[in-house]
Amino acid sequence: MVPHQAWTHQDGQLLAQLPNAIRELLDCTTLVIVSNRGPVEFHQTSDGDFVTKRGTGGVITAMSAAARYAEAIWVACAMTSADRLKAEEMRRRGEPFLDLPDLPGFRLRFVVPDPSAYQGYYNRIANPLLWFLQHYLWDTPRAPDIDYRTWQAWHEGYVVVNRLFAEEVVAAAAAVPREPIILLQDYHLYLVPAFIRELRPDLLLHHFVHIPWPDQDYWRLLPLVMRRAICEGLLANDIVGFQTPRHARSFLNTVDANLPDAEVDYRRREVAYRGRITRVRVYPISIDPELVRAVANSEDARRHEEHLQAYRNEFTIVRVDRAEPSKNVVRGFLAYDRLLEAHPELIGRVNFLAFLVPTRMEVAEYINYLDEINAVVGRINAKYANAAEVEGIHWQPVHLFVGDDYPRALAAMRFYDVLLVNAIFDGMNLVAKEGALLNERNGVLILSEGAGAYQQLGQWALTVSPTDIEGTAQALWRGLTMPEAERAWRAEQLRRHVLEHDLRRWLIDQLQDIADLRAERAPHRVAAPS
């Protein structure tokens, strides 16, 4: 989930705490952050004035923090018609960047693809094809069908937009006075590094993949041409980062299986390919505790907390997710249904509050999934409303809150008895970390083995296999009835871990690797390490 004020949070103290090598790096470089979605979207009011709205998503939250430390340029796709107008205006004036007066620390450069290219790139290749593949979501006897439309979307969408991104990055790099360091984000941009290399072989390229990297066999669902291009694109980076060691290992295996000329060194986690070395590293992403607490303590969140009191019960289960298939929302409700069947004594005493953010509503798979969620919730509520009425109780077992309201979601995290995170696969899952930080009732975390967060938090959570509805129902029961001492101990360990492994650490680990690499390449340029 996404804090709303990430960019306004300047913190001189954190800057002072940076290791010397990183401070020196940031003093003489400009970070060029590159992602599909930018930190803001422009919208036009009826009077023709431009207003900005914060972009959503984990990438933005995480990379916004980078601007606390350094001069940062953001290269992102124009999403709205007002974004396009702004980009045009900027070009007309011959300015390289848009200044964002209300967002100190950021300057922006838009990539402006033609709408049909964007449609192929985002709505056909990135989502669903790559997203579904990387989260193991395909029902393989039926999907994906790589037909001529997919190929067209690949050539005229994904490749074209990735090339446009590379051109804009190169233009941005040329327009900054300090040495640019390019920080590419995620699966939309796998081909960008190779295109940048054609134009600027000298730039330092770092790419972080926020989502899982599946087993190399599963990648065979994509034609060889596509998976080779993806591997080659990523190997044009100096460093490629993943959320977990398992994802990093899968990437090395995928390169090994698809590029016969690549030399993969599994011990050093490096690949030599076409005269270059790419380092493969692991950086588990996290939250900024101070910022999350600030939003949770805001007036807005407090108002929500008061309002949500009415929805609580003797036991309260909470989930917070984007409404998309990898989050496994439907099976979560089926498990709740099973819990109520197995433990009728809970009828009237437990409420399930689900906070869901609709996403990618241009893609059929996501629209259908939201419909499935609504259907299963309707069915459960009807079924138990009848059962409760027989006993003279008015009770609604599931309350669905649909919409993008981060303060409201954080408000709910304070009071859960159980937080359900049963994603099928997930790069990390920051909800698990936000919940661990904010909860005030020693609430129990139920965590899927498929979430990246499991590798860090699994030992203090109740583990579920995401397809195991019966097991999830049992975990819900165990979580709701766990003795207080055990709840308190687990909650304390979770909170401690999240505080010690925060977003700052995620960023610093990456910057440290970049500083080390720069120092190795040009030792004379770098002052004594810290």
Ligand code: F6P
């Ligand atoms: O890492 C996955 C991610 O890129 C996150 O930033 C965010 O949760 C989501 O995907 C954003 O998706 P979109 O930009 O398509 O809404």
